Amino acid sequence: MPENSHSKRVLEVKRLNVEIPVPTGLLRPVQDVSLHVDRGETLCVVGESGCGKSLTSLAIMDLLPTKAKRACDEMRLSGDTVFDIGERAMSDIRGDRMSMIFQEPMTSLNPAYTIGNQLVEALQRHRNVSKAQARDRAIYLLEKVGITAAASRLGQYPHQLSGGLRQRVMIAMALMCGPDLIIADEPTTALDVTIQAQILHLLSDLQREFQMGMILITHDLGVVARIADRVAVMYAGQVVETGTAEQIFNAPQHPYTRGLLDCIPIPGKTKRGARLGAIPGIVPSLVGHMSGCHFASRCPQAHEGCETGDIELLPTAQPGHVCRCLLTQTPGTPVHETEGAAS
Amino acid sequence: MSDVVLEARDVTRTFMISGGFMKPKRPLHAVNGIDLRIRQGEVLALVGESGCGKTTLAKMLLGLLPPTSGSLQLDGKPIETMDRLRVAQTVQPIFQDPYSSLNPRKSIGSIITLPLKVQGDKDPGTWRKRADEIMELVGLPRRVYNNYPSQLSGGQRQRVAIARALINRPRIVICDEPTSALDVSVQSQILNLLQDLREELGLTYLVISHNLAVVEHMATRVAVMYLGRIVEEEDAGTLFDTPKHPYSKALLESVLTPDPSLGVPDTHLGAAYPNPLDMPSGCRFHPRCIKAMPHCSTTAPRKIPFGDGHVECHLYDENEGKGKLAS
Numbered sequence: 074m075p076e077n078s079h080s081k082r083v084l085e086v087k088r089l090n091v092e093i094p095v096p097t098g099l100l101r102p103v104q105d106v107s108l109h110v111d112r113g114e115t116l117c118v119v120g121e122s123g124c125g126k127s128l129t130s131l132a133i134m135d136l137l138p139t140k141a142k143r144a145c146d147e148m149r150l151s152g153d154t155v156f157d158i159g160e161r162a163m164s165d166i167r168g169d170r171m172s173m174i175f176q177e178p179m180t181s182l183n184p185a186y187t188i189g190n191q192l193v194e195a196l197q198r199h200r201n202v203s204k205a206q207a208r209d210r211a212i213y214l215l216e217k218v219g220i221t222a223a224a225s226r227l228g229q230y231p232h233q234l235s236g237g238l239r240q241r242v243m244i245a246m247a248l249m250c251g252p253d254l255i256i257a258d259e260p261t262t263a264l265d266v267t268i269q270a271q272i273l274h275l276l277s278d279l280q281r282e283f284q285m286g287m288i289l290i291t292h293d294l295g296v297v298a299r300i301a302d303r304v305a306v307m308y309a310g311q312v313v314e315t316g317t318a319e320q321i322f323n324a325p326q327h328p329y330t331r332g333l334l335d336c337i338p339i340p341g342k343t344k345r346g347a348r349l350g351a352i353p354g355i356v357p358s359l360v361g362h363m364s365g366c367h368f369a370s371r372c373p374q375a376h377e378g379c380e381t382g383d384i385e386l387l388p389t390a391q392p393g394h395v396c397r398c399l400l401t402q403t404p405g406t407p408v409h410e411t412e413g414a415a416s
Numbered sequence: 417m418s419d420v421v422l423e424a425r426d427v428t429r430t431f432m433i434s435g436g437f438m439k440p441k442r443p444l445h446a447v448n449g450i451d452l453r454i455r456q457g458e459v460l461a462l463v464g465e466s467g468c469g470k471t472t473l474a475k476m477l478l479g480l481l482p483p484t485s486g487s488l489q490l491d492g493k494p495i496e497t498m499d500r501l502r503v504a505q506t507v508q509p510i511f512q513d514p515y516s517s518l519n520p521r522k523s524i525g526s527i528i529t530l531p532l533k534v535q536g537d538k539d540p541g542t543w544r545k546r547a548d549e550i551m552e553l554v555g556l557p558r559r560v561y562n563n564y565p566s567q568l569s570g571g572q573r574q575r576v577a578i579a580r581a582l583i584n585r586p587r588i589v590i591c592d593e594p595t596s597a598l599d600v601s602v603q604s605q606i607l608n609l610l611q612d613l614r615e616e617l618g619l620t621y622l623v624i625s626h627n628l629a630v631v632e633h634m635a636t637r638v639a640v641m642y643l644g645r646i647v648e649e650e651d652a653g654t655l656f657d658t659p660k661h662p663y664s665k666a667l668l669e670s671v672l673t674p675d676p677s678l679g680v681p682d683t684h685l686g687a688a689y690p691n692p693l694d695m696p697s698g699c700r701f702h703p704r705c706i707k708a709m710p711h712c713s714t715t716a717p718r719k720i721p722f723g724d725g726h727v728e729c730h731l732y733d734e735n736e737g738k739g740k741l742a743s
Contacts, residue, residue: 121599122570236466265465266626270670273680292600295629295672299680318676336604338633339673340656345633346611349604355569 080152083254083286084110084133084171087147091125091132093140098360102128103143104310107386110254110286115277117297117318118290120307121333123356126290129307130256133288134173135163151253169199172247176259178239182231188242189227195249214245218275237268244275251283258290273300294337298322303393306330309367310359312386316394326389326401328372366398374400420492421620422454422477422507422588427486429472433693444693446472448644449486454588459614459621461631461652463667464641467692470624473641474590477622479503501535508581512593514573518565525561528579535584550579553616554609571602578609582617590622595630607634628671632656637725640664643692643700650725660727662705699730707731 091103103125110116118126132143135155148156150170155163167173175181183191192211193204202210208227215223218241231239240260247255257276261269277300280287291297297304297318304321306314306329314327325331335350343349354371357363366372369379378399386397429447447469454460454477462470475481476488479495488495495503508531511517518527528550529543537543548558554575565573574594581589594610595603607630613619625631631638632652639649640663648661659665666683684706690696696703702712709730717728 121601266628266670267465267666267683267685270672270681270683271685273672274682277680293672294600294674298674298676299672299678301676322674322676333600334674336601337674338604338607338629340629340632340671341673343633345652348608348611349633351605351608352601 081111082109082149083112083114083151084108084288085147085149086133087145089129089132089145089148090143091128091137092142092144093138095360100360101362102310102359103132104359105386106307106310106312108288108305108312110288112253112286113281113284114302115280115287115289115300117301117304118288118307119292119294119297119304121292121356123309124307125310126307127258130173130258130288130290134167134171134256135160136167136173165199168195168247168252169250170252171254171256172250172252174240174243174247174255174257174260176262178236178243178263179231181243182239184231187228187230188234192227192242192246192249195246199250210249211245214248215242217248217279218242218245219271220245236264237272240264240268240272241275244272244279248279248283252285254286254288255280256288256290259292260289261296262291262293269296276300294322294334306333309356311367311397313368313397314395315386316391316396320391320394324391326394326396327368327398328374328400329368332371332373419456420453421456421490422622423489424450424452424473424477425487425489426451427473427476427483427488429469429476429481430484442693445644445695446692447476447483450644450646452639452646452649454620454622456587457618457620458636459623459634461623461625461635461638462641463625463628463631463638465626468641469644470641471592474509474592474622474624478507478509478590504531504586505535505584506586507588507590508584508586510574510577510581510589510591510594513597514570514577515565515597517577518573520565522564523561524556524563524565524568524576527565527576528583531580531584546583547579550583553613554579554582555605569602570598571605574598574602574606575609578606578613582613585617587618588620588622590624592624593626594623596625596627603630610634628667629673640667643690643695645700645728647701647729648725648727650722650727654723654725660722660732661701661729662707662731663701666704699728 086108089103089106093100093102106129108116118129120126131137137143145156155166189211193207196202196207196210211227212223215226220226220238220241261272264272273296289300301318303315303317305312306327308329314321314330321330325334332350332352338349352371357367357370364382365380366384369375384397384399386395389396389401427447427450431444431446432441433444435442450473464470476483479500482496490498490503490506525547528547532543551558556572556575556579560568595606598606614621623634635652638652638655639646640661642663648664655664659668666685669681670683685704690703698713698715699717702708712730717730718733719726719728720732
C-alpha cells in the first residue's frame, strides 16, 4: 500500500516509453514521460498532433496497437501496480477503476445497441448487480450529466442523439463504476463552442463532486487554461514542461511553450489584424535515437550545448515547475529521481 | 460605403429531406431569407454553430448551388445567369481540410496549375513560371512542385490549396474554416499568410469559422448566423465589444481565452440546438434565450438597423416599447 503522503495520488507514471517498429527503424513516439495525478486534480496534457499525447493515454490504459511496445519504471493506480499485470486483470480495471472518454462520441458508441444497453453493460461487466439496479444507476448518471427525461432516453440509439448529447452519454458511461481516474482525450474537439463550454463545465463539476483524478488531453490552450490544475506540455514525444496552470500560462519557461502561446490570437490582448507569432520549421522525426533537445532545430535560443546529450526534466526556480531546457535549469537532480519535486 | 462586390438578396435554400419510408419528404430550410453584402477589401466573417447554414450560403455565393428563391449578385450581375467559369475567375474557395481537398494522385504542380487549364489559359509555356510565382507568394519551396500531397505537412497542403485558389488572381476568396484542421503553430502561419496576401493582392475575404478568436483577429465585419438567418451583422470592433443579440453574447462568452484565472464560462444556453426540420416558432432562438419574452415564441423579430449593421431581436425593437436596450 502507498505511504501516507501518497494516499491522494491516483496515478503515478514514471519514465514511460513507447516504441513502434516501422520500415525505416524504431519509432519512439513517447519518450521518458512521467506524470502523476492526485485525487480531485485535473492534469491537462497539451501539445500538437504527433507529440505523443494520445499514445501516452493509450499506453496507460494498455490499449496500444499490438505492434507497439511499452516500457516504464513504474505505473501505479491508487498505489497498485497496473503495468504488465495481464490482459484479464487489466480489463477488470479498465472501465472500472479508470475509464476513458474519446474524442468522437459517434464512433465510440455502438450504433447497434441502445444507450441503455451500453450503460447497463458497463456496470454489469464489473459489478454483481441486477439489471434494474444498473438501470437506476444509468438514469441517475444521465440526469447528472444534464440529460432530461433520462429514463426515456435509455431506449434510444446513438444516431438519435445530437453530438453534445452523445458526448454526455459517453461521460455517464465512463462514470458508471465510479472510477478513480478518468482520461478524456480531446473530449470537446468535435463539438460546437457553445456545447464545448457546457461539456467542460460538466466534467469539472463531476470531477469535483466524485473526487476523481482527471487527465484531459487537448491541443486547445484555451481549454487547458480554464480547466487545468496542472499542465504538462508535450513536444516530439517528451514532456518539456510541467507546472500549475498559472505557472505555464503566466510564466512559461520552455521556449516551445512560449512560442505556442504567442501563436494564438487572444481577444483583448493581441492587436486585431497584427501578425501572430510563429514557430518556424517542422517537428523532427522520432525514428531512431535522437540526442539533445528535440526542440533545438526550431528554437530561437538554441546554442551548441542543446544538440548533445540527453536533456533531463529538471526543477526550475518555482516549486512544482519543471522544464526540459538547459536555459532554465537550476542545478539539481533529475525529477524522476527526486520525490515530490513535481508535486 | 465602398463598392459591394458580392451580394445575397433575400436568399433562401430549402432541401427536401426524406421523412422515412413511405412518408412524404419534408422541407429543411437551410438558409432562410438572407441579405448579405460583401464589400471590396473587407474581411467578412460568418460565424455560427454547425448546421446553421454557413456552408450552404458559401456554396451559393460560389455559384455552386442555386438558391431556392432570391438572387445572388456578383458585381451587380446575377450569378445564376453568369458562366460558371466567369464566376470562378472572380470567386475562389479555400476549404477546411487540406487532407481531403487535394487530389492525392496529382502532383502539387498539376494541382496548382489546374485552374489555368480549366480556364483555357492561352499560354501553357508560362504555367510553370506562374506556378513558381504563386508558390513563392504563399511560401512553398519550389522543390515541392513535383511532389504529391502525401509528402507535404498539413500547413504546406493548406498553402497548396491557397496557391490553387489564387493562381487566377480572383478578387474574392471564400475561406471555409481555413485553419480548423491545423495545429496551433501552423494555424498562426496560415493566418499571417492570409493577412499578407490580402494586403498584397487587395483581396476580399469571406471567412467562415467557428473559432471566434480567429474571427476577431481577422475580420472587419461579422455576421452571426442562427438556424438559417443572420441574427446580427456589425463591424467587428462593435460586435466584439458590445454584442447585442443574446445569441452573439452567448457565443462570445463561450470563447475560451487562455487565462488560467478564469473558469469555464456558463453560457446559459439550453443544451439542445434545435432540429432544423422542426423550427421553433416566432424567434428561432427563443427556446435557448435567457431574455425570452412571451411574444418571442409567437412573433418573428424584425430586422432592426443599428449604425452600420443590424440585429434581429425583440429586445431592440423600439416600436414594441418594451425591453429597450440599456447599453
